[in-house]
Amino acid sequence: MGNNAIVGQSGGPTSVINASLAGVLQACQMRNAQHVYGMQNGIQGLLEERIIDFSSIIGSSMEVELLKRTPSSFLGSCRYKLPDFARQPEVYEKIFAILDKLDIGYFFYIGGNDSMDTIAKLSEYGRQVNSKIRFMGVPKTIDNDLELTDHTPGYGSAAKYIGVVMKELIRDATVYGNKFVTVVEIMGRNAGWLTAAAALARGEDCEGVDMICLPEIPFNLDRFMEKVETMQKEKKSLVIAVSEGVKLEDGRYVCELSEDATFVDSFGHRNLTGTARYLSNYVAARLDTRTRSVELSTLQRCAGHLTSRTDITEAYQVGGAAAKAAFEGHSGEMVALRRLSNDPYQCTTELVPISKVANLEKKVPMEWVNSYRTDMTHDFITYARPLIQAELTPVYIDGLPRHIIMK
Amino acid sequence: MGNNAIVGQSGGPTSVINASLAGVLQACQMRNAQHVYGMQNGIQGLLEERIIDFSSIIGSSMEVELLKRTPSSFLGSCRYKLPDFARQPEVYEKIFAILDKLDIGYFFYIGGNDSMDTIAKLSEYGRQVNSKIRFMGVPKTIDNDLELTDHTPGYGSAAKYIGVVMKELIRDATVYGNKFVTVVEIMGRNAGWLTAAAALARGEDCEGVDMICLPEIPFNLDRFMEKVETMQKEKKSLVIAVSEGVKLEDGRYVCELSEDATFVDSFGHRNLTGTARYLSNYVAARLDTRTRSVELSTLQRCAGHLTSRTDITEAYQVGGAAAKAAFEGHSGEMVALRRLSNDPYQCTTELVPISKVANLEKKVPMEWVNSYRTDMTHDFITYARPLIQAELTPVYIDGLPRHIIMK
Numbered sequence: 180m181g182n183n184a185i186v187g188q189s190g191g192p193t194s195v196i197n198a199s200l201a202g203v204l205q206a207c208q209m210r211n212a213q214h215v216y217g218m219q220n221g222i223q224g225l226l227e228e229r230i231i232d233f234s235s236i237i238g239s240s241m242e243v244e245l246l247k248r249t250p251s252s253f254l255g256s257c258r259y260k261l262p263d264f265a266r267q268p269e270v271y272e273k274i275f276a277i278l279d280k281l282d283i284g285y286f287f288y289i290g291g292n293d294s295m296d297t298i299a300k301l302s303e304y305g306r307q308v309n310s311k312i313r314f315m316g317v318p319k320t321i322d323n324d325l326e327l328t329d330h331t332p333g334y335g336s337a338a339k340y341i342g343v344v345m346k347e348l349i350r351d352a353t354v355y356g357n358k359f360v361t362v363v364e365i366m367g368r369n370a371g372w373l374t375a376a377a378a379l380a381r382g383e384d385c386e387g388v389d390m391i392c393l394p395e396i397p398f399n400l401d402r403f404m405e406k407v408e409t410m411q412k413e414k415k416s417l418v419i420a421v422s423e424g425v426k427l428e429d430g431r432y433v434c435e436l437s438e439d440a441t442f443v444d445s446f447g448h449r450n451l452t453g454t455a456r457y458l459s460n461y462v463a464a465r466l467d468t469r470t471r472s473v474e475l476s477t478l479q480r481c482a483g484h485l486t487s488r489t490d491i492t493e494a495y496q497v498g499g500a501a502a503k504a505a506f507e508g509h510s511g512e513m514v515a516l517r518r519l520s521n522d523p524y525q526c527t528t529e530l531v532p533i534s535k536v537a538n539l540e541k542k543v544p545m546e547w548v549n550s551y552r553t554d555m556t557h558d559f560i561t562y563a564r565p566l567i568q569a570e571l572t573p574v575y576i577d578g579l580p581r582h583i584i585m586k
Numbered sequence: 587m588g589n590n591a592i593v594g595q596s597g598g599p600t601s602v603i604n605a606s607l608a609g610v611l612q613a614c615q616m617r618n619a620q621h622v623y624g625m626q627n628g629i630q631g632l633l634e635e636r637i638i639d640f641s642s643i644i645g646s647s648m649e650v651e652l653l654k655r656t657p658s659s660f661l662g663s664c665r666y667k668l669p670d671f672a673r674q675p676e677v678y679e680k681i682f683a684i685l686d687k688l689d690i691g692y693f694f695y696i697g698g699n700d701s702m703d704t705i706a707k708l709s710e711y712g713r714q715v716n717s718k719i720r721f722m723g724v725p726k727t728i729d730n731d732l733e734l735t736d737h738t739p740g741y742g743s744a745a746k747y748i749g750v751v752m753k754e755l756i757r758d759a760t761v762y763g764n765k766f767v768t769v770v771e772i773m774g775r776n777a778g779w780l781t782a783a784a785a786l787a788r789g790e791d792c793e794g795v796d797m798i799c800l801p802e803i804p805f806n807l808d809r810f811m812e813k814v815e816t817m818q819k820e821k822k823s824l825v826i827a828v829s830e831g832v833k834l835e836d837g838r839y840v841c842e843l844s845e846d847a848t849f850v851d852s853f854g855h856r857n858l859t860g861t862a863r864y865l866s867n868y869v870a871a872r873l874d875t876r877t878r879s880v881e882l883s884t885l886q887r888c889a890g891h892l893t894s895r896t897d898i899t900e901a902y903q904v905g906g907a908a909a910k911a912a913f914e915g916h917s918g919e920m921v922a923l924r925r926l927s928n929d930p931y932q933c934t935t936e937l938v939p940i941s942k943v944a945n946l947e948k949k950v951p952m953e954w955v956n957s958y959r960t961d962m963t964h965d966f967i968t969y970a971r972p973l974i975q976a977e978l979t980p981v982y983i984d985g986l987p988r989h990i991i992m993k
Contacts (some may be wrong), residue, residue, distance in 0.1 A: 192761050194754075220763045253759035257906070258762070263810040342986050343891050347601075350658035350989065354599050355665070356627045384989045477881045481758040483890060484750050567985035578894070578974035579749050582757065582791045 180311035181282035182211075184502070187218040187225065188319075189290035189297065190258065192251035193333030194340075194483045195494040196319045196526070199289045200253055201246045202498020203317065204233055207285065209507045209583040217376030218282060219585075221257035226270070228277060230364050234350055236585070245583040247491060248573050253585065261297050264304045273302045278312055285313050285505040289333070291320035295513055295537040302511035302533065315501040316513035316533050321480045323372035324540045327531040328351070328515035333480075334372060334498055335490030335566035340482045341365060341475065342379035342567060343411045345388055345420065348473060349380060350376070358468040359416045360407060363388075364455035365475055371395050371543045373479070376563060377420035378555035389417040390553045394424035395542050398433055400461065406553065407462055423454050432458060488569035493526065502526040524565035589618075592860035594625040594632065595726075595901045596666065596704065599658035600740030601747075601890045602901035607660055607694045608623055608653045609905020610724065614692065624689060626992075628664035628695070628737055629704055631810045633677070637686060643992070645841040652990040654898060655980050657890030660992065668704050668919040671711045675840045678711045681989060685719055686832050692720050692912040696905070698727035698738070702920055705717035709918035709940065711800045722908040723920035723940050726901070728887045730779035732949045739904055740887075742897030742973035743963035748772060748882065749786035749974060751796055752827065755880060756787060759823045765875040766823045767814060770795075771862035776832040778802050778950045780886070781863070783970060784827035785962035796824040801831035802949050805840055807868065813871055813960065817988035840864060891987050895976035900933065907935040931972035 184207040188196055200217075207215045211508045215233045218225040231254075237246060246253060264271045278286065288298050295316045302314035303447040318325050324336035345363065371393030381387025389410055392398060410417055425433045437457040438572040455472035463470040497514045504512065512530040547559040573580030591614040614622045621638045625632040638661075644653060649839040653660060671678045685693065695705050702723045709721035725732050752770065760767045766840035778800030788794025796817055799805060817824055830896075832840045844864040850883055862879035870877040904921040911919065919937040926932040954966040980987030 184872045192758050218667050224763075248759065252761050254762050256761045339985055344885060344889075346986060346989065347657050347888040348884060350656065350890075350991070351599050356631075356662050356664045379986065380796050382984070382986070384991055385730065399674055450793045471884070473883045473885065474881065476882065477755060477878070478751060478885070481754040482751075483754055483757075564985065569985070570982060572979075573978060577789070578746055578976070579753060579786065579789070582753065584757070584791055 181284035183214040183216060183282045184212040184285040184287065185216040185218060185230070185278065185283050186287040187221040187283065188252035188254045188256050189221040190256060190320065191291070191480060192256060193319055193321050193337045194250040194486050195288055195333050195478055195491045197249050197253045198247040198491045199241050199317050199319055199332060199493035199498035201290070202495040203287045203502050204237065205243065206502030210354055212285065217254045218260035220255040221259060222261065222274070223257035223259040224255065225277060226273060230281065231585070232277050236547065242583055245574060245581055247495065248483060248571065248580065249582040249584070250481040252584070257441070258293070260293065261300045264300060274301070275305070275308065283312055285315070285502070285575050287315050287317055287501055287505070288428060288453060289317040289319050291322065292325055292536065292538055292540060297534055299511070299533045299537040300514070300532070305510070313505040313508070313510035314578050315509065316335065316506045316536070317497050317501045318513055318515065321373060322367055322370055324370035324542070326539045326541050329518040329526065330516055330566055332490060332494035335487040336485070337373055337479050337569035338376035339487045340380065340479050340485050341373060341376040342486060344475065345377045345380035346385050346420065349385060349388070349418050352418055357415060358411060360411070360459065360462050360468050360470045361416070361418045361473060362455040362459040362470070363418065363420050363473045363475065364423050365420055366479055367394060367422045369394055369542070371422050373561055374422040375543055375547070375555050377562060379415040379563060379567065384521055389414065390419040391545055391555060392421040392425050393421070393548065394422040394426065395545070396548065396552050396585060397428040398425040399406070403458070404465060409464060409476055411466070411468060421458060422452055423452065425454060483582070484573050487567045488570050488571045491565055491571050497528055521561055521565060524568070588691035590623060590691050591619045591621065591692040591694065592620040592623040592685065592688065593694040593696065594628040594639070594854065595659035595661045595663050596628040596695060596701035597663060597727065598698070598887060599663060599956060600726055600728050600887055601657040601743045601893050603696055604656050604660045605654040605898045605901035606724050606726060606739060606905035608650050609902040610694045610909050611644065613906040613909030617909065619692065620735045624661045627662040628666060629668065629681070630664035630666040631662065632684060633680060635687070637661055638992070652981065654902065655890060655978065655987065656989040656991070657888040660990070665700070667700065668707045671707060681708070682712070682715065682717060690719055692722070692909070694722050694724055694908055694912070696724040696726050698729065698944055699732055699947060702940055705920070706918070706940045706944040708716070712917070716947070720912040720915070720917035722912045722916065723943070724904055724908045724992065725920055726920065728780060729774055729777055731777035733943050733946045733948050736925040736933065737973055739897060739901035742894040742900070743889070743892070744780055744886050745783035745970055746785040746894045746974035747886050747892050748780060748825055750892060751882065752784045752787035752825065753792050756792055756795070756825050759825055764822060765818060766878045767818070767866065767869050767875050768825045768880060769862040769866040769877065769884065770825065770826055770880045771830050773886060773891050774801060775795045775830045776801055776949070778829050781827050781829040782950055782954070782962050782966055785967060786970060786974065795827050796821065796828040798962060799826070799828040799832050800950055800955065801829040801833060802952070803959050804835040805832040806835060810865070811872060814872060818875060820874070821903060828861055828865060830859065832861060836990045870929065878901050890989070893978050894974045896973055898978050904935055905957055911937055923939050928968055928972060931975070
C-alpha cells in the first residue's frame with residue numbers, strides 16, 4: 180500500500196482547524212510518511228487535482244506554530260456532498276484513481292457532520308473495491324453538534340469568544356443608564372451550543388445576559404415580548420442572546436419573518452440572518468426603549484486572536500490521534516474526545532465508527548435549560564467552562580497577529 | 587478653593603476610557619486631593635447628584651489595573667448637551683452649587699468633541715462668575731476626529747481591533763475559493779479614521795482589503811458596482827470596508843436607501859446602520875456572486891480583550907497630564923497628544939485651548955487617500971501603524987477577562 184498521506188479540510192472554518200491540520204501533518208511526518216499532501220478546497224479540489232505537497236510549504240517549526248495560530252482553513256474548504264456511489268460510481272473511480280496515482284495510504288478529512296459523510300462514503304466504497312487506503316475523520320466544528328464526542332474542536336474557542344464579547348457588550352450597553360435592549364445573534368442552525376455559551380459571561384464582575392433563546396426551543400413572539408417587558412421593569416439594559424436558527428412553533432425561522440431573502444446551499448442549509456435585527460425592531464416598535472442588534476457573524480468562527488488553549492491543544496491532539504490510528508490500521512472511524520473528569524478537567528481521545536457520526540446533529544440537552552427556558556443551568560456551565568480555559572497568545576508582529584497563508 | 591476633584595465620562599464608550607480615568611484618579615491622589623469624586627453618567631448624573639467617592643470603590647493597585655483593562659465607561663456616560671448659559675443660567679447655577687457643596691477645586695471631563703463643549707461652557711461660565719474651579723478636558727474617542735491632537739486615546743485600540751478582524755475576515759472569506767463579496771461596516775459618522783484602519787490588514791501574510799469607502803468621499807453606487815465587477819474578474823473573494831457614514835453625492839446617507847428607520851439623538855446625530863447590508867444586497871442583486879455583510883457594531887469600541895498598549899498607555903498619560911495641569915493652575919484646556927517622531931515613535935502631551943476643539947471634527951486628509959479613492963496611501967499607514975503597537979494582556983480568570991464594575 181501507499182506510504183503517502185493526504186489531508187483535506189471541509190465545511191465552515193474555525194479558529195483552530197489548522198491546529199488539527201498541524202497535528203495530522205506532524206504525526207504523519209513522525210511516522211515517516213514519504214509525502215504529506217494537502218487537497219485544496221477539500222474533496223472538490225481533490226477531484227480537480229489541486230494538490231499541494233506540504234514539504235514545500237510548511238518547513239520550520241515556526242511555520243507549524245503559525246499554522247496553529249492561523250484561523251480559517253489553510254487548505255481552503257468546500258461544501259461538496261459526495262453523490263451516492265451506487266448512482267455515480269464514476270466520481271469514486273476518479274477519486275481513487277487520483278489517490279492511487281499519488282500513492283496514498285492514509286486519507287484524513289477534517290470537518291463536521293457533512294464532512295464525516297464524505298469519510299463514511301469513501302471508506303465504504305474503499306472496502307467494496309478492496310482498497311488498502313485508510314480513511315480517518317478528524318472532528319471540527321464551532322457548532323459542537325457532532326455525536327459520540329464530548330465536544331468538538333473549535334467549540335471551545337468560539338464559546339470563549341462569545342463569553343468574552345458578551346461581557347464587553349454588556350458593559351457597553353449599560354453605559355448610558357437608559358432603557359436599552361441589545362439582541363445578539365449567534366451562529367448555530369439547529370443546535371444551540373454556541374448561543375448557550377453566552378451564559379458563561381455571568382460572574383462576580385458581570386451581570387450576565389438576561390435571556391438565551393436556543394433553536395431547540397420553539398420561539399413565541401408574544402412570550403418573548405412579555406418577558407422583555409417584565410424584565411425591563413427591574414433592569415433597564417437587557418442583553419439577549421438568540422440563535423440565528425430560532426424557529427416559531429409552526430416551524431418557520433424567525434428570520435423568515437423579515438423582508439430579507441433566504442437561500443439554500445447544496446447541503447440544503449438555509450443562509451440564516453436577520454433574526455436579531457427582526458427581534459430588536461419588533462421590540463422597538465412595541466416598547467418605549469432603545470434597541471440594538473449585533474450579529475457576531477463570521478467574527479465568532481475566525482477569531483484567531485482569541486482562542487482557548489484547551490481547544491487548540493485538543494484540536495492538535497485529534498489530528499495526531501487520527502494519524503496514529505490510520506498508521507495502526509484503522510479506517511472508517513472518527514477521533515472523538517472523551518471527558519474523564521471535570522475537576523480537574525481531563526479528556527482523552529478515542530475512535531468511533533464514522534457511520535454513527537455522519538449527518539447526525541447533537542442538540543443541547545433540555546435538562547441543561549432552566550425551567551423558564553431562558554437560561555442555562557449550572558450543569559451546562561460545568562460542561563462548558565473547562566473548554567474555554569487558558570489562552571494561546573498570537574505571534575504579534577507590528578501590532579497584528581501573524582498568520583501563514585498559501586502563496 | 588476646594589481641594590477635591592471630580593471626574594466624569596461622556597459620549598460613546600471606548601476600550602481605554604477607563605485608563606484615562608485611572609490616570610486622573612492616581613494623579614489627583616498623588617497631589618493629595620482630599621476626595622476624588624466620580625459623577626455617574628457624566629454631567630447628567632452630576633445634575634442629579636449621583637456622585638461616588640472613589641476612595642470607597644477603587645482601593646488596591648490591583649483594582650486600578652483592572653480599571654485600566656475594563657472597557658466602556660466605568661462611571662457610566664451620557665449624551666447630554668449643556669444649554670447656552672445666557673438662556674438657561676439656572677442649569678449652571680445648579681451645577682456650580684453642587685460643585686461648591688462638594689468643595690471641588692478640579693473638574694475633569696473625559697470625552698469627545700461634544701464633551702469638550704461641556705468643558706468649554708463650564709469654564710467660560712466659571713470665569714464669568716469668578717469661580718476658582720479649574721476645568722480640564724481629557725480627550726477620548728475611537729473616532730479620532732478631535733482637532734489639535736495628533737490622535738485621540740481610544741483610536742489606537744479600535745484601529746488595532748479593525749486591523750485584526752479584517753485579517754481574520756479576509757482569511758474566512760477566501761476559504762471556499764468561490765466568488766464572494768464581503769462588505770464590512772465600520773463606525774465613523776463623518777470622519778473615516780476607523781474605516782481607514784482597515785488598510786492596516788495588508789502585509790506579507792495578508793492580501794488586505796480590496797476597497798475602502800470613507801465618509802469624506804461622496805459615494806457613487808454605479809462606480810462602486812463597476813469597481814466590484816472589475817476587481818472580481820481578477821480576484822474571487824473581495825473584502826470591502828465601508829464607513830457607516832458614507833453618503834451619496836446628493837447628501838443622503840447610503841443607509842437611508844434601505845427600508846430601515848433612522849433616528850436623531852439630542853446632539854442631532856443620526857443612528858446609522860444598514861450600509862453594509864444595503865450594499866451587499868445591492869451587489870448580490872446585480873452580480874453572480876455570493877455576498878455577506880458584517881457590522882462591527884459596538885464590538886469595535888468595547889473590545890477590552892484586544893487593546894493597543896500604546897493606546898492604553900497614552901490614555902492613562904492624558905488623564906495624568908490633565909490632573910497635573912489643573913493642579914498647576916490651568917483651566918479651560920484640553921490635553922492633546924503631540925507626535926515628536928515616527929521612527930522611533932515618540933509622543934508627548936500638551937495643552938490646547940478647549941474652545942478650539944469643542945464641536946469641531948477632524949477629517950481624514952485627502953492626501954492620504956489614493957488617486958482611485960479606494961485605498962489609503964503609505965502616509966496614512968506611517969501615521970496609524972505606531973498607534974496599534976503592542977498589547978496589554980487582560981487578566982484572565984477562569985477563561986474570561988476580568989473587569990471591575992460599580993456595585
